[in-house]
Amino acid sequence: MEGITLMHIRRMMIAAAATSSLLLSACGGGAAADPELATPSADAEGALTVWLMDGSQPETVVEAVNAQFKEKYPNVDVTVELQQWAGVQDKLTTSMNSSSAPDVVEIGNSLTAKFADAGLLSDLSDVSDDLGADRWLPGLAPSGELDGERYGVPYYGGVxxxxxxxxxxxxxxxxxxxxxxxxxxxxxxxxxxxxxxxxxxxxxxxxxxxxxxxxxxxxxxxxxxxxxxxxxxxxxxxxxxxxxxxxxxxxxxxxxxxxxxxxxxxxxxxxxxxxxxxxxxxxxxxxxxxxxxxxxxxxxxxxxxxxxxxxxxxxxxxFGGSDLAVPEKSDSRGLAVEWVKILTSTDIQTQLAKEGGVIPNTEAAFTGHEGNDFLLAADEAAKVSAFTPVSPxxxxxxxxxxxxxxxxxxxxxxxxxxxxxxxxxxxxxxxxxx
Amino acid sequence: MSTQVMMPATTGSPAPPQARGTIPAPPRGGRGKGSRTLPYLLLLPAAVLLAVVLGYPIVRLVGLSLNRAKLRDLVKGTESWNNFANYTAILSDATFWAVLGRTIVFAAACVVATMVLGMMLALLLAKLGRVVRLILSISLLMAWSTPQVTATQVWQWLFDTRYGLVNWALVRAGLTGFDNHSWLAAPASLLTVAGAAVVWGALPFVALTLYAGRTQIDESLYEAAGMDGATPWQAFRSITVPMLAPIITMLAALSTIWDFRVFTQVYLLQQAGGITSETNLISIHAYRTSFSGNDFGSGAAISVVMVLVLAGFSIFYVRRMLKEVQS
CATH class of the missing domain: 3.40.190.10 (Periplasmic binding protein-like II)
Structure with a gap:
């Protein structure tokens, strides 16, 4: 209940900001409570380090995402590092707690709550609509949420x-x-x-x-x-x-x-x-x-x-799978959100479904499985799903x-x-x- | 490495006094200050290295064990003194005592098995011809150099329920009850398989070290014993065991330390079968508490208790060893 009231207040503030030019200029136009998560301008510079899991996606998907990202942010260099599942939990814990934390990480979705509770992940609630929260599969969405706040963005799933x-x-x-x-x-x-x-x-x-x-x-x-x-x-x-x-x-x-x-x-x-x-x-x-x-x-x-x-x-x-998250200690969180946005967009998800054979984060991308009876059966199973208790x-x-x-x-x-x-x-x- | 250090003390009776005589006595008095500080200066690099590599982790471990140190505390820097809460929590936890008891029994069984089998192999090596001995030595070295993870996988497959060689052989031998028998299902059985893998991995070092010690015993002692009508068993008890006593004690001490800390073999077998909560050893318990349970304070407290138990054993062994070397 508290969360809803807070959200109402936030919305009201946004409305107030929109009507008041004074406030508007004071806020720099950003509605987000966390200004670092706001969309950076196209001439943003810097470097982005992304940690994805080995085997989660074919290289072609990463290339397609990077190409789209480069178009938007030509002055940002993206490095995608593939991690092995074995021992990754300890590695994530250490690296996300360091000053050189990666900017985007992929996390097994039963662990998102744990990392969020530890304070390692950015609260993405303000940008979740922008990330396409309304189209995510209902079975995948809860894993990235803790106490009503959004920390993980559903990447893909498996059943x-x-x-x-x-x-x-x-x-x-x-x-x-x-x-x-x-x-x-x-x-x-x-x-x-x-x-x-x-x-x-x-x-x-x-x-x-x-x-x-x-x-x-x-x-x-x-x-x-x-x-x-x-x-x-x-x-x-x-x-x-x-x-x-x-x-x-x-x-x-x-x-x-x-x-x-x-x-x-x-x-x-x-x-x-x-x-x-x-x-x-x-x-x-x-x-x-x-x-x-x-x-x-x-x-x-x-x-x-x-x-x-x-x-x-x-x-x-x-419904197991992976979430994408932005470490709290990342120094380019705005850009990180943009990168995640592309990877979780419907066209990239369709490509991922087709070339990677996973269950995408939105039903619209199930078209990538056309002609593959095995994956269509998996999609069918995924439509009715449940999850383990979301607790740190x-x-x-x-x-x-x-x-x-x-x-x-x-x-x-x-x-x-x-x-x-x-x-x-x-x-x-x-x-x-x- | 320890073998080299111990050898002089075990080369039979003449060695110790001579060895002691060859060490130059430290210069005493009458010299300048510079030469008195020089030995300490020379020790300094090693001391610094040890302090950094061993000292810091121990200090940090003890510090963690006395603080509330959940993952969130580490991230936010909010570790705080919690009045020995970690220790009172683990010591009042029945699981901890069950795990500790299980670990002591497991380690004791492994140490005894390692020492007995190691001694038998050492004696065998001493009796074998050159070629066979060489082959056996090489086999032992190869077993020794096999990584624990790889070795455990092999053992797991040997005892696999469906495809295991052991079940296949037993069924072939007419024991059809072992068809699809699960060796990991019963906790004692899982720990026995793990123990076999542990002993297998520890045997080469123990056997080769004991064999090296055995070669230093003067054969004339055995000849004399034989003339006096001693049976081989009597000769073993009255000559081999006393002569090798310092080595045996040292190996037993090392084995105790190694076997008390066993992690890999049991952890991997738990993934393959069995009931995890009834086969945890203390190292696994500490690891799970820290890294899966996010409670680094309690995990550290378990580790400190582990260190204390091992320190107790070590003091016992070291005192014993000193006595043996002196006699």
Missing amino acids: RVVMYNKDHFKEAGVEVPTTLDELEQVAAKLAETKGDKASGYSPFYFPGKFWYGALPFIWAEGGDIAVKDGDEWKGSLDSTESRAGLTRLKNLVDTYSTAPTDGNEVTNWEVFQEDNVGMVMDSWWAPGAVVGANEAFADKVGVFPLPGVQADKTAPAF MWGNVEADSVLPDMLVKIFSGSSSVDDATAEANTKVAEILNG
């Missing part, structure tokens, strides 16, 4: 989809399921036709630590990890809905998965190619990777979004492996669904409330 073996589906005479109940029936049919777990065939392959894959089951039933109640986070893993989702997944895993109950998902796309898996969840890029790596297998690969409880709505997918403390929940530990205990049978969720729930609430 988990279900890969299935088309040949096996044909043999079993089943169609792509449209509800979770149907998915279970399909698995049962596959087991009947192709063989059960004991024979080494896995109708639905699901390794125990795969929490990105498990979340949609919780969300589909209406459950969640935690919800904010005033200033307090309340864990909701122990809710009836969350437990229903996990029980459903446990039944699937118990009956149909040959995956290690304490394994991770990194080999899913390889196991799938062994031709004794019916369905497996994996990242949106995995089907393309399978086809690229195994031409003989290409015709068998099909993709669908994980269905929901009802046929009219798919299960909410975990969320990183601790991940670091402490609370969710994977819970899942491993459930699937390996060392704890019941009730006990494991109760334990994880306490931990999550404890961590999020600091």
